[in-house]
Amino acid sequence: MPIAQWLREHVFLFEGSTRSVALLRVLAVxxxxxxxxxxLVPDGEMGAMAWATSMVxxxxxxxxxxxxxxxxxxxxxxxxxxxxxxxxxDFGTADLHAxxxxxxxxxxxxxxxxxxxxxxxxxxxxxxxxxLPERGELWGLRLLQMQLVVLYAGAVWxxxxxxxxxxxxxxxxxxxxxLGSDPTGWLTQVVAVSIAWGTVFAxxxxxxxVLFAPSFRSRLGAYLFGCTFHGLVYFLTPVSTFTATMAxxxxxxxPTDDVHRITERLLRPTKGQAPSTKSRQxxxxxxxxxxxxxxxxxxxxxxxxxxxxxMTLGEDVCEVRWPDGPAVAGxxxxxxxxxxxxPDLPSNPAIxxxxxxxxxxxxxxxxxxxxxxxxxxxxxxx
Amino acid sequence: xxPWETIGSTRSLGLARIFLGLLTYAEVLAxxxxxxxxxxxxxxxxxxxxxxxxxxxxxxxxxxxAAAVTGxxxxxxxxxxxxxxxxxxxxxxxxxxxWELAIxxxxxxxxxxxxxxxxxxxxxxxxxRAPLWGHALIRVHTSVIFGALAVSHLTPLWWSGERLxxxxxxxxxVPIEAGPLMSTMAVIWVALELLCCAAxxxxxxxxxxxxxxxxxxxYPMLYTxxxxxxxxxxxxxxxxxxxVDRTIQDLSPQR
Numbered sequence: 001m002p003i004a005q006w007l008r009e010h011v012f013l014f015e016g017s018t019r020s021v022a023l024l025r026v027l028a029v030x031x032x033x034x035x036x037x038x039x040l041v042p043d044g045e046m047g048a049m050a051w052a053t054s055m056v057x058x059x060x061x062x063x064x065x066x067x068x069x070x071x072x073x074x075x076x077x078x079x080x081x082x083x084x085x086x087x088x089x090d091f092g093t094a095d096l097h098a099x100x101x102x103x104x105x106x107x108x109x110x111x112x113x114x115x116x117x118x119x120x121x122x123x124x125x126x127x128x129x130x131x132l133p134e135r136g137e138l139w140g141l142r143l144l145q146m147q148l149v150v151l152y153a154g155a156v157w158x159x160x161x162x163x164x165x166x167x168x169x170x171x172x173x174x175x176x177x178x179l180g181s182d183p184t185g186w187l188t189q190v191v192a193v194s195i196a197w198g199t200v201f202a203x204x205x206x207x208x209x210v211l212f213a214p215s216f217r218s219r220l221g222a223y224l225f226g227c228t229f230h231g232l233v234y235f236l237t238p239v240s241t242f243t244a245t246m247a248x249x250x251x252x253x254x255p256t257d258d259v260h261r262i263t264e265r266l267l268r269p270t271k272g273q274a275p276s277t278k279s280r281q282x283x284x285x286x287x288x289x290x291x292x293x294x295x296x297x298x299x300x301x302x303x304x305x306x307x308x309x310x311m312t313l314g315e316d317v318c319e320v321r322w323p324d325g326p327a328v329a330g331x332x333x334x335x336x337x338x339x340x341x342x343p344d345l346p347s348n349p350a351i352x353x354x355x356x357x358x359x360x361x362x363x364x365x366x367x368x369x370x371x372x373x374x375x376x377x378x379x380x381x382x
Numbered sequence: 383x384x385p386w387e388t389i390g391s392t393r394s395l396g397l398a399r400i401f402l403g404l405l406t407y408a409e410v411l412a413x414x415x416x417x418x419x420x421x422x423x424x425x426x427x428x429x430x431x432x433x434x435x436x437x438x439x440x441x442x443x444x445x446x447x448a449a450a451v452t453g454x455x456x457x458x459x460x461x462x463x464x465x466x467x468x469x470x471x472x473x474x475x476x477x478x479x480x481w482e483l484a485i486x487x488x489x490x491x492x493x494x495x496x497x498x499x500x501x502x503x504x505x506x507x508x509x510x511r512a513p514l515w516g517h518a519l520i521r522v523h524t525s526v527i528f529g530a531l532a533v534s535h536l537t538p539l540w541w542s543g544e545r546l547x548x549x550x551x552x553x554x555x556v557p558i559e560a561g562p563l564m565s566t567m568a569v570i571w572v573a574l575e576l577l578c579c580a581a582x583x584x585x586x587x588x589x590x591x592x593x594x595x596x597x598x599x600x601y602p603m604l605y606t607x608x609x610x611x612x613x614x615x616x617x618x619x620x621x622x623x624x625x626v627d628r629t630i631q632d633l634s635p636q637r
Binding site: 030034037038041042043044045058120121124125177178231234235236237238244262265266267269270271278279280281283284285287288291292294295313314315316317319321327328329330331334354357 | 384385386387404407408411412415416417420433437485489492498499500503504507508509510513515516518519522523526530533539545548549550551552553554555556557558601602604605607630632633
């Protein structure tokens, strides 16, 4: 078959069910919220551009999630994610300039080129009986698949150097996370080389599966393999949301009509035996009693929260005021970062912090003493 | 009809199962990586369990068992880790967010949450109607959460607006004075918590959307993290399951 004809049939005019791209749409938003939600909550330290990005992000992700103006919303989510990636300094954290954020932006931008609002969406519900069939031109899906191939092929290319293939780079990772700095033996070297080569083969295999896997079974197998591979990386190393992004993105492996068939089967009502009418009064009353007693139990046992929640939220705040300057406020840790070790700031500010529930005046030396290491409250470990 | 006699659609439970599974993944799994617990092999062993049960919960494979195992394991880790004074990578073990999520998962295990939108359904389709006494327990659980919150706010420090002001300062990094505005907000806040406490039982279709707006607004206002989404899922679950079923049917017409 001539290439031009093949491209026409299988790419430019490729049609299929829109349910898989609709699922991608919903799940991509969940990942976006997970990664960027905390960062993009507006606060007093954000500049105007960051505020605007935040507003657009929350509006567009909400629309994308429920499927209202789905394609423009997807584009807006992709663009705001890219803005966060490119201008990470405005959002206060350098780890936003990372591959997993860029991957998220690409996914959403490419989704906007698909009819992702034609299924599982408010767009569809509003159209009522005028709704188009759940089939559409899916050249955008082909772009998603091609980007996936490029992503994995690029990963293989990036790893094709002596430092990786010899296992040395993986050994560094293992020593950094698990083994410490003591010299390692031959067994560890074998494990490192195996993981290094295994990663290359896994990523290469996934790239080839997107292009050449012939059947639904083989593609499903590749999808499950891909999720397991990324899941293992997430389990063993301190990575962020790339695993979740890829678990969503890899859905493009599955043939669209098979996804439609599966969802159809899950949605189709099933006739079955009438539910049992046996009384469940006793288990209900027992369960309700346990649930009602839990907050009281929590107050008696120090290891269990008292059930009311958030009693310590905000109880570590400090406020710093200068006679001729703006005031600084926030958690003790945040104020510490803003004020301590800053010779440019005027001296002798008025400082007060909440200590054991009450505002207490304190001095700069006391505020700026070394803070004990505790888990950072909102730093994501994802 | 009495709560323990209700029979209804299981679709809202299926959707809630998926979202609660995703929430658990987002909130908890990262801190259960073995790299964080190399010094505590007992914790590391226990931490391995949710890595299997949470994916099973999300896809709905042996869904009720997955929910029970995840919830019980989180409670065990919560108590055991707290007793040892451990801190995970991100959130400390004594976190009310994780505690409440664990309780929710244990209660979810008492519902037919695997009967819809699940691998269990793919393998053995059953009618998506079942006794919903477990669903009624989720409504009790929701009321208890908001009721306990409201009770905890019956203090002079709250009514004066001082607590809200401090929470706002911690979140937004700007000085906030406790005054008439904060005090008024504090009163409205408790009223809304009591509304959320009543919403699972009274005028659900009207009160649940108000409660939903309240808990979702808390996310940008305070450091609530996934608690807001968790509370939102619980409130949505309190809607009439058959109404939710009809809405889903409307959204998924035949080809």
